[in-house]
Amino acid sequence: MRVLSPEDVDRVALGAQFLACSIDPTTMLMYSDMTRMAMTSHTLTLASLDDLAPDDLVVAVGLVSQGLLMAEMPPCGDEMLGCLAAVERAVGRRAAAIFPLAAANLNAIVPMLTALQAGLPVVDADPMGRVFPLISQTTLNAAGVNIGPVALMGANGERILIEVGNARRAEALVRAATEELGGWAASAMYPCTVSQLRDHGVIESVSRMITLGHILESVEPLATKYRKLSDALGTSRVARAQVAYVESSFGPSDVALPAQPSSLTLSDDGNGRIVRIEIQNEILMVLVDGAVAAAVPDIVTLIDPEKASVVSLDDVRVGDVLDVLKTPADPKWYEPEGLALVGPAAFGLSLAETQP
Structure with a gap:
């Protein structure tokens, strides 16, 4: 496992912006600050899939939105933990690690804070490798891996557990629930084994964001950055x-x-x-x-x-x-x-x- 530094969190944030064409900078900064603050007393680790047992349970966490900027209704910071716990209770197993719902935009940073709070590592993989607008648009769904159960928690502390397997049906239910919860919701979904994530996920996607951050934060000429981006990606x-x-x-x-x-x-x-x-x-x-x-x-x-x-x-x-x-x-x-x-x-x- 790799121990991440506060500088790595900043690099993930830069890489996450490169892989998404529209960002909420206020919320990105808020979650990055909360993550770095939590790292003063806790260690954040990035686990490769080889660091975990093939049958270990891993769960995706992320934020879903119906158009409301989170800065308009800020989170308390522990919403993801409640969602993770709800999925664990539903499947009857404790998670060995969590992974990002999308390795881009805000959902690249959110799992890091959740991992620190839960005392779990973040897996160096995700089911998108970028960001798509729908929770059904994942490599896990393309391979037939169940999305559910899906847990949601809104800014007011209300929780919803949706026991659903079909990702398209989950999409409709989650969007309706998110609107009722106030416009955005923390979520946990796609509980699967390490073997399933290895076979069907996008591997080393978090490391790629760190690499992107290294390139983008440098003071090298733009042409040099473009050459490195070409070589790396x-x-x-x-x-x-x-x-x-x-x-x-x-x-x-x-x-x-x-x-x-x-x-x-x-x-x-x-x-x-x-x-x-x-x-x-x-x-x-x-x-x-x-x-x-x-x-x-x-x-x-x-x-x-x-x-x-x-x-x-x-x-x-x-x-x-x-x-x-x-x-x-x-x-x-x-x-x-x-x-x-x-x-x-x-x-x-x-x-x-x-x-x-």
């Missing part, structure tokens, strides 16, 4: 372009996702290319002069080339110059079962319709 730059137009909708969608679609249009002044970015919670597709340059499950990141920092979609404005980066997702997402859950068609997009 296969990242490539699609374009450097200026935002020309921000649209609130790129068309109707019948997909039950918790946000409305939108898009960005950018102009590449270097060669006159037009870059269009399609968005629904996450960046779904990037087109350059009408040809698809990236599409889910690819990870698309926006970088401010002057500050060499990740740009959240919420902060994009007309006139901004951005580097558009593409990083391959875990190979499991490009298999038929993965694409069925998170490919363009899963978001109501047709690649054929986008070709010039």
